[in-house]
Amino acid sequence: MNETEWAERLEALAAREDASGFDVRDDVARGRARLLRNRVGVAGAAVLAGAVVLGTGLALGGGGTGHAAPGPGPADGGPTATATYHEPQVTLRPSAPPPTPTTPVPDARDAWLRTQLDRPWSGPQDIPFKAWRNDLFRTARSVLDPSGTHLTYSSAGLNSGSDQHGVGLGIKLGWAEPGAAGQGMVQVEVTSEGGSDQERCALTGGFGCPRTVHAGGATLKVGNGDGGAFIVLYRQPDGERSVVLVDPLFGNNSRTPVRAGFVSRQDVYRLVRDDRLDLPQPPSS
Amino acid sequence: MRGSARDAEFSEYVAGRRAQLRRAAYLLCGDSHRAEDLVQTTLMKVYVAWPRIRRDGSIEAYARRVMVNAHVDDTRRPWRRERVGVEGLDVEARVPPSAEDRDLLMAALAELPPRQRATVVLRHYWGLSVEETATDLGVSTGTVKSQTSHALRHLEQVLSPHYDERQGR
Numbered sequence: 001m002n003e004t005e006w007a008e009r010l011e012a013l014a015a016r017e018d019a020s021g022f023d024v025r026d027d028v029a030r031g032r033a034r035l036l037r038n039r040v041g042v043a044g045a046a047v048l049a050g051a052v053v054l055g056t057g058l059a060l061g062g063g064g065t066g067h068a069a070p071g072p073g074p075a076d077g078g079p080t081a082t083a084t085y086h087e088p089q090v091t092l093r094p095s096a097p098p099p100t101p102t103t104p105v106p107d108a109r110d111a112w113l114r115t116q117l118d119r120p121w122s123g124p125q126d127i128p129f130k131a132w133r134n135d136l137f138r139t140a141r142s143v144l145d146p147s148g149t150h151l152t153y154s155s156a157g158l159n160s161g162s163d164q165h166g167v168g169l170g171i172k173l174g175w176a177e178p179g180a181a182g183q184g185m186v187q188v189e190v191t192s193e194g195g196s197d198q199e200r201c202a203l204t205g206g207f208g209c210p211r212t213v214h215a216g217g218a219t220l221k222v223g224n225g226d227g228g229a230f231i232v233l234y235r236q237p238d239g240e241r242s243v244v245l246v247d248p249l250f251g252n253n254s255r256t257p258v259r260a261g262f263v264s265r266q267d268v269y270r271l272v273r274d275d276r277l278d279l280p281q282p283p284s285s
Numbered sequence: 286m287r288g289s290a291r292d293a294e295f296s297e298y299v300a301g302r303r304a305q306l307r308r309a310a311y312l313l314c315g316d317s318h319r320a321e322d323l324v325q326t327t328l329m330k331v332y333v334a335w336p337r338i339r340r341d342g343s344i345e346a347y348a349r350r351v352m353v354n355a356h357v358d359d360t361r362r363p364w365r366r367e368r369v370g371v372e373g374l375d376v377e378a379r380v381p382p383s384a385e386d387r388d389l390l391m392a393a394l395a396e397l398p399p400r401q402r403a404t405v406v407l408r409h410y411w412g413l414s415v416e417e418t419a420t421d422l423g424v425s426t427g428t429v430k431s432q433t434s435h436a437l438r439h440l441e442q443v444l445s446p447h448y449d450e451r452q453g454r
Binding site: 009015033 | 303309312317320325330406412440441
């Protein structure tokens, strides 16, 4: 087959992808949000550096607690942005020593999880942890939707991630109201990855979780996004973190949100600290 | 550059080029959902870099590089990967006979390592020269030539029996 024939075949293959039906404004909005997030990130780093200096000064001066001001907005002259990022509130704790960096030692389960994730895949049949994903769905349904009429795992997909500290896995569940249009989303993740709670929430939901809530004897981190979205993080006794993101709009699957508050916060607080939320175990363990 | 000017120029670019970006992304990853994610990621970065790449006249090259690198990174690192399953609920659509060749080609493409696949798409879909492909991928022209050769040989091996059979050979 010559070059022209390859080009024609690839062209024919690409042509079956429906590339129509997009709205340029969506791309502009996403670009603006990314631009603003970059700027906030730079500004946030400056604020954090200032906070460290301030915190050190307070510690040397005998203690005290201050509150960092929110970071500045975008630079003058920049585009007006409709960002979904929410700058987390930073509470200074001068008496607390900074965490000591440690070199994580991956355990057998961590290695097994990474091996499963690194295996080549080409379709749904290759997505790992099927039993775990279904168990996670059943756990979420038992807490959020005992009647089984709202929550679906129609994506049957897996969200995954990893860093030097560990591995994170999660699923996205759809929420439908019988007789009504639209679809909401509940995302459930369990992770042994590192990073701060704020970073973890921002990675999952695009916004932080600056509020502290006490529920059932546990301390939870909670954050609010746009359009009724919220996120709850719980650090389990073994150090793993479970995260539940609730969004009235399942962005990839629907253009119509369900009603805000379709899931009660109390139920989400129960789900996020449910002891069935755990990472998959290797078959031998 | 003022935001409104950036928005206007970027919108014009998206309107004219998004379809091809989406199709190239589909060839790279073989999945419509992931292709859309790749395009969105690419266009976000294009928007952020717009004043610079517009001034340098490198919009198209920048978009290609961002897309290919994002795809290769996605295949290399599991972090923030989303795999969509729809097992048992969204059954695979029945393939009309006329699409058989395309399915075979997509399956053969999926067997290629990510960089070989990217090389084929850049060379034979985007129509780049060996030198341009080498620049985009950050490798030597020799690497591009050898990866193209390996990739096309593999595709030939996978597809030839089918083509021979269809042509009654």
